[in-house]
Amino acid sequence: MARVIRSSAVTLAIGYVLFGFAALVLFAAPLRYAWQATVEDFRVELLQEDTQRFVQVFKLRGPEGLSDFIRERVSMQIAGERILLLTDASLHPLAGNLRAWPQGVPRKPGSYSVPIELAGQLTRVSVVRTTLPGGYNLLVGRDDRFAPIERRFWEGLAAAVAVLSVAGLLGAILIRKALLARIHSTQQTVAAIMRGDLSHRLPVRSGGDELELLARTINRMLEQIEQLVHGVANVSNSIAHDLRTPLAELRSRLEELSLTRPAPAETFQEIDSAVADVDNVIRIFNALLRLAEIDAGMRRSGFVEVDVADLAAKAVEFYLPAAELKNVNISFREPGAVLARGDRVLLAQAVNNLLDNALKYVGEGGKIAVEVLRQADGAIAIIVADDGPGIPDAEKPKVAQRFYRGDVSRGTPGVGLGLSLVQAIAKLHDGALELTDNHPGLRAQMILQRGTLPEPAPVESNVTAADYPVIISSSARASTASS
């Protein structure tokens, strides 16, 4: 992994340096061209003007006169500033500051740039060659006055390249170091997770750069994975723990039947009980499978618009006769349609479980209050409050655990999966199950779609406590008294 990072950092640096070079070339090339064009033209023009003057002198005074003129000129000027040479037809020097006709100057008259030895140094010089009447050759040249500037230009360019290269190299080292440092912690975390400790998380600093964003996303993923893994572990533990009891009962029942071989009537009764035992095991399995299905988050794809208030009203209506039998009063409040995106079957099951739970624990003549409301933050709350024995604070966090059954509930039927199912369903709908004290009793509050904005429905406006219409309120006393 480190090798990949090293090469990727270096590749990045090299890429940037090359890009810098390209930018430099793009900048320098036109400059150089412009220089060439302007300065060269100007230089040649000057030389040609000089040449014209010498040609005038030749025309007025002949070769001798021009030789004298050139000698006079040469003695006046600084050596090397200007190149002057007059030769006869066979290129023998007659006058000038060059000892011999320089090689490399073409035969034809014109302006050239040739290397000439000046003061023991080979220098590139612009010259104009002219052929005078009588075969005389005149060479007028000028030492390059702009050479130092040009040299500085090239030096500057070289310096820029050097700075760029060093910066690139340094950058590569720094980027690599920073990346390695960041990757290193990630690597360690991942290694720890691979060793089986899922509680590790990537370090996240307060800054919000891209890597932090990635780290945060990975952390969320790890959280999800941890929950799933723990869920699976919990389920297997629970299965091992809680299916063992009914299976052991079933086994002893059947074994006893096989050993004692009682009368047919009793045998059939025992067989019926065994079938009921198996049904109970199947029920636990179904509940567990449903939980696993929900935990895996698979059902979210099938979400539709569901009126939660309607679901709750139906559930209340469904449990009303059972409540009447127990002389329990169920009241229901809703603000009108409360739409949520969700799974209709699961939500109905969750609401029914809450009601079932409340009805199971509430005492004779007790009260259950069901309420659906949309909170100010847009979340939907389904509240089922009873005045039963409630749950001690210490046990509250535990009751939603799979198969957990509080001390109060021992002796009442049920498999202890009801509230964990509700919690899983609430979680699937971006919510939670909150259990609080109802003084006395339990107040179970299922929250859905927490953190989503309220829909632009008029429902929001009439969420004031006084407005709730009481849809169903049954005083069961009268009807149960007669039965």
Add this chain to the structure above:
Amino acid sequence: MKVLLVEDNERVTRFVVKGLQESGHTTDHAGNGRDGLFLAASERYDVIVMDRMLPGNIDGLTIIEALRKAGNHTPILILSALSDVDERINGLRAGGDDYLTKPFAFGELLARLDALTRRGRQDATQTTLEVGDLKMDLLSRKVTRDNRSIQLQPREFKLLEYLMRHAGQVVTRTMLLENVWDYHFDPQTNVVDVHISKLRQKIDVDSAPSLLKTVRNAGYMISAEPVLEPSGG
């Protein structure tokens, strides 16, 4: 009735065939998808019980789709170990008429087969239902027993309507939950029984035995004739 059972598990097959035989029905059996499709297409059956997962490259849903495409409208009950709600919907979408999850009680299967075969014969334009002297007017939504009017709440009306449409047949708790309350899950309580006994109180008269009978280990039945099973409640 004549039943085609397409199922590869021998024990389930024996269990279903024997149960149907004892209830007075004849059963043909196919152990794989190819035979199942052949029998279903060539013979006339009152109802088909189709396992979803079958050996022989043709699964239950494929057979159902093929039959429906060929214009065969024999009622089909899908039998499956897949219990997801989505799987159920897939099964019904493919053309199945009902869906039962394994493991199942035989009483549940029989009640559902009865309901499926009866459904085919039922007159959809019927406006009144009658069981003995209990009458239900589907248009005015009035229920009378021996010309005495009975006040029912909407859900009670729906419950009684479902029972009366299946008069003389056993109706299970699950069937009631699915069809009356649209609940496709197990509420793990005896709430349905409470609804039934409340309905029974409303429709019964002191002078006659209850029309709404409890069938042990199976469910309920509304019928004017006395049944051998002792009626509950």
